[in-house]
Amino acid sequence: MSLGRGRAPAARSPGAGGGSREPGGVTRSGGALATGRASAGGGLLFIVATPIGNLGDVTYRAIETLRSVPLIAAEDTRLSRRLLARYEITTHLISYHAQSGPGRELELLAHLRSGQDLALVTDAGTPLVSDPGAQLAAAWAGEGGAVVPIPGASAVLAALVASGLPAARWTFEGFLPRSGRERRERLARIAADERACVIYEAPSRVPATLTDLATRAGPERRAAVCRELTKLHEEVVRGGLGELARRGAAGELTLRGEFAIVVAAVASGSAVDRGATAAAPTPATLAEARAEVARIVAEGTRRAEAVRRVAASTGLDRRALYRSSTADS
């Protein structure tokens, strides 16, 4: 599965060196404006991916877009200035982040409503709606405005590629909770998932998380610890989770910089990884899962459906859970 879909690159002028009014290659009369509401003819909101480390990891279209819009809203203007300086871009920068307050968002929406384009960038990588301040995209889309993605670097995909692990399908979990029931549930789900999983982790917590993953998914499960991707000290350590956890505990991993951990999918065609802890849930886990099934059934859901949901979220074997939970009633 390629992560790009375009078999026929668009015939129109690409970003590099082109002089089109609308760098997104999107026309106002059609394209991204079709949002199910009539457009008021407002400006285009470009969501522009920026480098995750190496300043060369930015696209020609991103640079052309940043150069041609009248205004760039940046999560951290100091960081964005470095990128702009590197490419000799003099576009006006305005800060826009989680602490900006509602006034700034209204100001940017007014800019768009007046028909002027705007580019949005975060510190690094691809801005999403969950990024600080990026709810602007949801608001503008909600008004029927055009939101145009300018794709580029992403640490999640870089980690999947660097892992060398099969990844036809995958999940991105962000940072796991540091402790408690939600951490245990998410670890169990990752262990049982038939999709590869990408996790972010703080340096000091990498060894503990590798140990927890090895316990849940088994020592043989393949994984990769990616550090400082695309940067000077880029490093990828691959191996079984057991070996990686041992090396982490023994202080053999360099714990500096930014980390992404990639965990291989559970073996296809089974809900359990041979030899993994997921294959042998503790009674406590099963009891918790049964209680969850009972709760969902009490809310009016069919038992089979409740079992399926809980099995999916806990990684327990569905048939075993079904048998166990019907024995309850």
Added chain:
Amino acid sequence: MSLGRGRAPAARSPGAGGGSREPGGVTRSGGALATGRASAGGGLLFIVATPIGNLGDVTYRAIETLRSVPLIAAEDTRLSRRLLARYEITTHLISYHAQSGPGRELELLAHLRSGQDLALVTDAGTPLVSDPGAQLAAAWAGEGGAVVPIPGASAVLAALVASGLPAARWTFEGFLPRSGRERRERLARIAADERACVIYEAPSRVPATLTDLATRAGPERRAAVCRELTKLHEEVVRGGLGELARRGAAGELTLRGEFAIVVAAVASGSAVDRGATAAAPTPATLAEARAEVARIVAEGTRRAEAVRRVAASTGLDRRALYRSSTADS
């Protein structure tokens, strides 16, 4: 959550215009070679993302890499030639895809073992190990060789961005099975998932899949149908799954080109979607979110952190939720 992690772009020369021997910014003495095995000092295998449609969606470092390596292995040499011609790159191309046979893979491994670098590209987007022929990366990594990701465009991330939906965490499902138990199970899992989900779909099957998704996840669940992203006819139709399914069934959606469907996460802490939009939360949603914050705080998490998590998973405004939840206490 930013999809890039790099707060401090590397100081070394970026790709654009640089003349380094190793365009990946990776040194042989360290960097990506740390794979738990001694490296034989082989060549670097660059996994290079290419455009998903618009030829401007390629990074400066990708172009520099493709220009400086002695050989490029391409899934479809005819398509890759267009990109190379656009950027006046004359590097030798060799075809490498699922039907290449084992001989070609051995040939490429021999090239790498001899100390020469190699760039791998697919038709479009970011090559992964599941792509046709890309198992080369796994084989080379398995020998302790260096696999260097050159990040760039991806249709999955472009779809998440274009959707305007909250996506702190997400899953990528590829194409769903066309029928049967596995399709039903995967639809059910998507409906119950607390992560946003990206699906690829063939044009003729978009209406049926929207209908199935609406049945499973409810008509109010937010979604986006993305067509021809980054291309001339780029189009994003957003709405509730019920409305999208109705429009699909009524022939109101243009069914040409390449599609990605993004389905919003189920509302956090509940198995049902209240149908709230991120821009205008209903009181019911806010009340639920407040209750979820209170629950997490009761478990010992700081309120700011609890608010951050719940805001990320529900799409509610973080400041509004914080104010609302402190008013509770």
